[in-house]
Amino acid sequence: EPVLLTDDELAEVWAGQKYRQSTYLPEYKIYPTKRGEMVRSKSEVFLADMFYEMGIPYRYEQIVKTKDGKVYAPDFTLWDKKRRREVYHEHFGLVDDPDYRRDRFLKKIDEYRKSGIFFGNNLMATFEGEGSVLDMNEIRTMFERALL
Secondary structure: OOOOOOHHHHHHHHHHOOOOEOOOOHHHOOEEOOOOOEEOOHHHHHHHHHHHHHOOOEEEOEOEEOOOOOEEOOOEEEEEOOOOEEEEEEEEOOOOOHHHHHHHHHHHHHHHHHOOOOEOOOEEEEEOEOOEOOOHHHHHHHHHHHHO
C-alpha cells in the first residue's frame, strides 16, 4: 500500500533533498541569510529571509535545464505546498539597465517560456530599478496568496 504524505511532509522531503546549485561567480555571494547561506544581493537576503520566516521551502540558485539544453539558475526555486510543485522566482534588480533588460531579463524569460516556465503558471518575479525599492509587505502578500 502506498504511503501518502501530507502537504507539509512532502514539503519537508523536498526541502531535505540535495540539489545542483549554481557555481557561477561564488565570490559575489557575500550576503548572509538567516538560514546561513550566502547570496548575491541585499534584496536576495530580504527575499530568502522572508521565505524562511513564512515557512516557504526554497532552494537558492538551483540549476534548471531548458528544453534546448541551456542551463539557468533561477534566484529561488520555491515549493508550492498546495499544488505540490516547484515554482521559480527571479529577482530582476537592474531593470533600468538596457543591456541587463535585453541580455538577462528578456532572453531568460523567453527560454523559460519555451520550457513551460512562465508567468501566471510557475514563474514569479520581483523587480527593482533606480528609485524603486522592494515593498516587502506587498511582496509578502503576493507570495502568501500564491503559495500558502
